[in-house]
Amino acid sequence: xxxxxIVAHGSHLNPDSxxxxxxxxxxxxxxxxFDEVRTGFWKEEPSFREVLRTVDSDEVYVVPLFVxxxxxxxxxxxxxxxxxxWDPEAWESDGTSATDVTLxxxxxGQTIHYCGPVGTHDSMTDVIVRRAESVTGDPDVxxxxxLCVVGHGTKRNENSAKAIEYHARRVEExxxxxxxxxxxxxxxPEIDDVTDYFEAEDVVVVPLFIADGFxxxxxxxxxxxxxDDYRTGWETPATVDGHRxxxxxxxxxxxxxxxxxxxxxxxxxxxxxxxxxTVRERTRQTGxxxx
Amino acid sequence: MTAxxxxxxxxxxxxxxxxxxxxxxxxxxxxxxxxPDADHAGLDEAALRDVAAGSDYVSxxxxxxxxVPQKPDRWAFLRWLEGxxxxxxxxxxxxxxxxxxxxxxxxxxxxxxSITARLDDDEGGRRRYEVRHVDDVGRDGLDRYDDPLEARDxxxxxxxxxxxxxxxxxxxxxxxxxAALDPTALVEVVEAFxxxxxxxxxxxxxxxxxxxxxxxxMGRQTGMYGVVKTWDRGEGYEHVNWVAEATCDDSQxxxxxxxxxxxxxxxxxxxxxxxxPCREPCSVVVSGARKWTKLESEQPRTxxxxxxxxxxxxxxxxxxAVADGRxxxxxxxxxxxxxxxxxxRFLRAKLFDDEGNxxxxxTDRET
Numbered sequence: 001x002x003x004x005x006i007v008a009h010g011s012h013l014n015p016d017s018x019x020x021x022x023x024x025x026x027x028x029x030x031x032x033x034f035d036e037v038r039t040g041f042w043k044e045e046p047s048f049r050e051v052l053r054t055v056d057s058d059e060v061y062v063v064p065l066f067v068x069x070x071x072x073x074x075x076x077x078x079x080x081x082x083x084x085x086w087d088p089e090a091w092e093s094d095g096t097s098a099t100d101v102t103l104x105x106x107x108x109g110q111t112i113h114y115c116g117p118v119g120t121h122d123s124m125t126d127v128i129v130r131r132a133e134s135v136t137g138d139p140d141v142x143x144x145x146x147l148c149v150v151g152h153g154t155k156r157n158e159n160s161a162k163a164i165e166y167h168a169r170r171v172e173e174x175x176x177x178x179x180x181x182x183x184x185x186x187x188x189p190e191i192d193d194v195t196d197y198f199e200a201e202d203v204v205v206v207p208l209f210i211a212d213g214f215x216x217x218x219x220x221x222x223x224x225x226x227x228d229d230y231r232t233g234w235e236t237p238a239t240v241d242g243h244r245x246x247x248x249x250x251x252x253x254x255x256x257x258x259x260x261x262x263x264x265x266x267x268x269x270x271x272x273x274x275x276x277x278t279v280r281e282r283t284r285q286t287g288x289x290x291x
Numbered sequence: 292m293t294a295x296x297x298x299x300x301x302x303x304x305x306x307x308x309x310x311x312x313x314x315x316x317x318x319x320x321x322x323x324x325x326x327p328d329a330d331h332a333g334l335d336e337a338a339l340r341d342v343a344a345g346s347d348y349v350s351x352x353x354x355x356x357x358x359v360p361q362k363p364d365r366w367a368f369l370r371w372l373e374g375x376x377x378x379x380x381x382x383x384x385x386x387x388x389x390x391x392x393x394x395x396x397x398x399x400x401x402x403x404x405s406i407t408a409r410l411d412d413d414e415g416g417r418r419r420y421e422v423r424h425v426d427d428v429g430r431d432g433l434d435r436y437d438d439p440l441e442a443r444d445x446x447x448x449x450x451x452x453x454x455x456x457x458x459x460x461x462x463x464x465x466x467x468x469x470a471a472l473d474p475t476a477l478v479e480v481v482e483a484f485x486x487x488x489x490x491x492x493x494x495x496x497x498x499x500x501x502x503x504x505x506x507x508x509m510g511r512q513t514g515m516y517g518v519v520k521t522w523d524r525g526e527g528y529e530h531v532n533w534v535a536e537a538t539c540d541d542s543q544x545x546x547x548x549x550x551x552x553x554x555x556x557x558x559x560x561x562x563x564x565x566x567x568p569c570r571e572p573c574s575v576v577v578s579g580a581r582k583w584t585k586l587e588s589e590q591p592r593t594x595x596x597x598x599x600x601x602x603x604x605x606x607x608x609x610x611x612a613v614a615d616g617r618x619x620x621x622x623x624x625x626x627x628x629x630x631x632x633x634x635x636r637f638l639r640a641k642l643f644d645d646e647g648n649x650x651x652x653x654t655d656r657e658t
Contacts, residue, residue: 012456012575015447022443043574045458046486049503050570053490054482056362071514079511107501 003057010041027258033275048080067119100268142176146200153184210252255283296353350416364493439479605629
């Protein structure tokens with residue numbers, strides 16, 4: 001028997017914080033790739049400390065629904081899950097390359113395949129593109145469009161920006177959008193000046209955040225000038241300085257994120273059968289690009 | 292299901308069965324089959340099948356070994372729900388008496404859940420569970436749910452649409468019903484409303500609950516929560532009593548607080564009467580502790596105010612009303628209540644200056 005446990009931040013204040021976690025868990029549960037699919041949270045229940053004891057299986061794949069490697073993936077989650085002999089070095093990561101490490105949970109004796117965060121997985125790039133498709137309603141979007149990946153960014157952790165830049169570079173290599181940029185809330189280059197960075201009239205802006213909250217629904221829309229007051233909402237697309245800004249909301253709410261979670265577990269050795277293909281198909285909202 | 296369970300009994304008989312009053316053995320003289328109501332020996336397989344077919348003891352054995360979840364905590368919880376657990380009274384552990392009770396329905400409370408176990412008439416011995424809010428017992432017209440995942444949504448907001456960050460807060464909304472859950476789905480529903488309550492309850496029953504006390508939990512915090520360590524200064528634990536009284540009282544959380552200040556020092560505040568334990572300060576307590584660590588680092592000042600006796604009492608009433616979550620119950624024009632909005636507005640109009648200072652006295656933040 002094997003189980004998937006998705007661990008995420010959650011919130012004391014915002015019920016939408018855990019919604020993507022539940023949604024992706026439900027998608028994966030529905031394809032039957034694991035005997036059990038459970039969720040655990042830093043700020044909600046079951047807590048990281050107690051989630052493993054709600055799992056029957058002895059073999060558990062733990063996938064962090066976080067954007068980047070850092071404080072949560074390296075310190076908080078392993079500590080709270082009581083992963084014996086955890087050492088961040090075990091991931092041998094350059095900041096975006098963590099895959100998985102197999103450890104024992106002190107608390108329950110289960111074998112834990114502790115995976116890198118979803119945000120740095122290669123297939124996250126596909127989710128960013130899928131997000132651009134869903135916000136424009138165009139499965140072939142790219143030609144004549146700029147794409148902007150927005151991250152929080154923080155001077156305290158260089159990995160935070162690395163993940164954003166990594167995916168921006170990968171989207172650029174697809175040669176699908178006219179221009180691709182990585183911009184940030186809390187460091188340069190800043191999202192406030194988004195229109196300065198693009199020639200293209202149409203720009204899709206995809207925030208690399210797990211859940212919608214005050215950053216994605218209040219700060220970023222106001223910073224970009226989509227609206228003066230987030231409470232009054234904004235148009236999609238909204239016109240700013242002669243550009244049409246297609247603002248997507250947190251990429252973590254894109255249904256295809258379930259695929260990244262699955263792939264993380266599959267990379268760590270989980271036998272998920274053809275679940276990856278099934279999830280990729282089921283989560284498509286704009287029709288196939290080949291249509 | 293009769294054929295299935297009789298086949299299973301025959302297949303297992305050679306290993307011997309001894310469960311809830313049912314004893315089956317394979318001997319050199321044939322099968323022995325014994326229950327409190329029957330005693331057969333020397334049965335051939337056909338005869339064993341005959342006596343087993345109509346036996347509640349056999350259906351009971353089958354249900355507990357082939358139908359319900361086998362994870363020890365879930366299994367024990369389901370047994371407990373119908374009074375079949377070890378240590379229950381004799382009536383409860385007797386299969387015939389238990390089946391009589393289950394035909395009527397056996398109801399247990401778990402937090403704010405009322406769970407009724409019943410026998411499913413069409414499925415010979417299979418259990419079905421009905422779950423509703425304890426305040427909805429006896430009420431008709433509830434919204435019916437079948438998918439355990441929907442319990443997650445029901446648990447998210449209280450009656451007035453406010454988010455419930457603490458799942459064990461006594462603020463579960465009413466008006467819903469899961470009418471006929473199988474054992475696996477029942478456990479899912481219970482765990483959606485009260486996450487990890489079943490495994491922790493089970494560990495406690497087995498004498499294996501791993502309680503982590505305040506000192507250890509606060510000592511483990513890092514990052515923005517690392518500051519909470521500094522609140523414990525080796526000068527007693529009164530501050531932790533205040534935290535427990537503020538956040539862990541039964542009026543705020545239905546878990547029974549088992550954590551204390553440390554291994555050797557119990558808090559003076561009651562842990563509550565909940566059915567399932569709280570084994571460690573939760574994230575709401577840790578967040579509160581972070582705030583209080585900062586607030587409690589301030590030194591007291593002496594302020595001078597002039598208040599009438601009734602004004603002093605009114606301030607106390609306002610704090611009580613907010614702390615007890617009573618403000619919404621105070622009637623619009625009930626000016627006899629000190630926490631009435633008009634009374635509070637009058638006090639503000641009279642006592643606050645334009646900057647919002649009580650009695651015109653500025654806050655002294657100079658050190």
